[in-house]
Amino acid sequence: MFLSKKTLILLGALAFLLFFMFVPLRHLVNNPSSYLSPKSPQSTLSAEELNSFLNLWADFIHRDISKHMAHISLSSDSEIPAQVERWLEANGWNASRFFATEQRLRELVSIATLKNNVESNQKLKSKSDANLQTVFAEQEKQLKSLSYNQEEIAMVQENLSQIVSILNGK
Secondary structure, three states, X not given: OOOOHHHHHHHHHHHHHHHHHHOOHHHXXXXXOOOOOOOOOOOOOOHHHHHHHHHHHXXXXXXXXXXXXXXXXXXXXXXXXXXXXXXXXXXXXXXXXXXXXXXXXXXXXXXXXXXXXXXXXXXXHHHOOHHHHHHXXXXXXXXXXXXXXHHHHHHHHHOHHHHHHHHOOO
């Protein structure tokens, strides 16, 4: 049974309307996200900045302020809520830099964890079977492919479990 032209036009208009209702327009435009692109240039994470971030992150997670960020993911083009920006500015941080620092710190934690695994694997290498040696070689290869700052990794490795705990809100 064929649909009439009127029904086809109506269905097309409905589909078009639903598309614009459920697809955020920001995904249709290629604008850089203020959330992912810090207004201040990304630099090496210093010990002072790390400590300042961790102290404020713990406070951020345990306050109601973090609830305003629940809908935002790192991969989205979402805007940082004004209340969050004001709170961060009152605590001495640019919001974009704060979340860029969080993202960088999470990357450093991943790299530090991988580096720790590779170092531990070196001790087990001679005692392990071929399958484990393949896993160890793959982890070493992965670590070598990453570019990272040795000082940042050393700083994160020193307090890895504490940093992970704070980032996870514990």
